[in-house]
Amino acid sequence: MAELRSWCFILAVFAASLYGISAEIKFTTPVGRLFTYEVMREKFQNDFETSSKLYTGVLHDDPMVFKCKKQGFPDLPEWLRFIQRHPFDNGFLYGTPMSPGKYFIEIYAINKISYDAARELLVIKVVSEKMLPYQAEFFIQLREVEKVLPSSVQIEIKQDLQKLWNNEALEMINISNALDRGGRVPLPLAGHYEGVYVKVGSKKYFSKCLQRVMSPEYQRECATEAKVKIPGECTFCKIPSNCITWCKTELFDLTKLEPEPPAPTMGSGILEDGGYFDPPESPPSRDYFPDYMVTVIVPLIIAIVLFLLLLSIMYGRREGLAKRNAKTNNIQLYHHQTIHGNTEELRSMASQRGVPAPLSTLPMFNSRTGERASPLQSDSIPLIMAQQEPYSDTLPRK
Numbered sequence: 001m002a003e004l005r006s007w008c009f010i011l012a013v014f015a016a017s018l019y020g021i022s023a024e025i026k027f028t029t030p031v032g033r034l035f036t037y038e039v040m041r042e043k044f045q046n047d048f049e050t051s052s053k054l055y056t057g058v059l060h061d062d063p064m065v066f067k068c069k070k071q072g073f074p075d076l077p078e079w080l081r082f083i084q085r086h087p088f089d090n091g092f093l094y095g096t097p098m099s100p101g102k103y104f105i106e107i108y109a110i111n112k113i114s115y116d117a118a119r120e121l122l123v124i125k126v127v128s129e130k131m132l133p134y135q136a137e138f139f140i141q142l143r144e145v146e147k148v149l150p151s152s153v154q155i156e157i158k159q160d161l162q163k164l165w166n167n168e169a170l171e172m173i174n175i176s177n178a179l180d181r182g183g184r185v186p187l188p189l190a191g192h193y194e195g196v197y198v199k200v201g202s203k204k205y206f207s208k209c210l211q212r213v214m215s216p217e218y219q220r221e222c223a224t225e226a227k228v229k230i231p232g233e234c235t236f237c238k239i240p241s242n243c244i245t246w247c248k249t250e251l252f253d254l255t256k257l258e259p260e261p262p263a264p265t266m267g268s269g270i271l272e273d274g275g276y277f278d279p280p281e282s283p284p285s286r287d288y289f290p291d292y293m294v295t296v297i298v299p300l301i302i303a304i305v306l307f308l309l310l311l312s313i314m315y316g317r318r319e320g321l322a323k324r325n326a327k328t329n330n331i332q333l334y335h336h337q338t339i340h341g342n343t344e345e346l347r348s349m350a351s352q353r354g355v356p357a358p359l360s361t362l363p364m365f366n367s368r369t370g371e372r373a374s375p376l377q378s379d380s381i382p383l384i385m386a387q388q389e390p391y392s393d394t395l396p397r398k
């Protein structure tokens, strides 16, 4: 059976696990078929306990996380995916290789309580195999990918599909999470699942039930999102969670595919000799006059026109202002004349007063003593005698 063939593995380095360092597990799987490997927590727990000095003989159940990568590379090969939902769950490596080769996959387990780490090496040898010509993909809505990957569930699903296809010789081609194909993350509530796509293939053509998918009547029903009528003889799901969504079923007939175009032939990498470089003639001279007109003359004319317009507005406005100014000037002139007349009048009135002028206004009045020198005497005293010479050696008299 194909199942056995793909699961046939050589437990060559079982002895290595006795040393507790690293185990090497070998698998052989054909191209274009689903590969699954369950990363068992129990096995790593065993490694952790035996390497620990305080081993009591009782196996704990520690939370664990796994890191998987291609040996010497930071990530897994493109076709291989890994899922572990929770540190208390087992992990799964799964995927469909599309070309033969040998893959070395490292699995690191980290114990989330003791932070011990253990390593396992997986050697996957992919051997070439003919593609299955008839393939069909089904959507299982009420499932999550890690719940479908255990082989017991895979067998259950395959049994339903075998009846639907009316064919025993079915092979699993792909199982993938709907989230990887544009699906939406479901609400975190009971009864909401991510959904899983399951692809199977066979050498035998599709059954009557499957051929309904290709009928225009079925496509019309699905387009209107109405309840699709499935005849009773075409519904096979023993377990409700394994039931397929009919409208998301897709059939692939690889025999009708056109052969791929041949790969492009590689050249030597050296270009052919193309002779000497011949520079082009210098371009014809350009006439810049229209440009000059547009960029200089036209704006200049507009500026002149605006200038003249402004000038005429200014002239008209000044005329009006001048008239008003003349009026105010007359009023100011009248005021000036009256002020002048009043001042004259005040002056003549002041000169007629008979009161003597205040003492402080008289010449030679001493403000400290109140002494008053006669204007005649004061005339005879030279002003220089009353002052101390600024640069004399003698002390000033007190």
Ligand SMILES: *[C@@H]1O[C@H](CO)[C@@H](O)[C@H](O)[C@H]1NC(C)=O
Binding pocket: 032, 096, 098, 173, 174, 175, 176, 177, 180, 181, 199
């Ligand atoms: C399997 O499914 C994944 C995810 O949708 C896709 O990337 C991959 O190409 C599929 N492989 C095959 C062989 O169909």
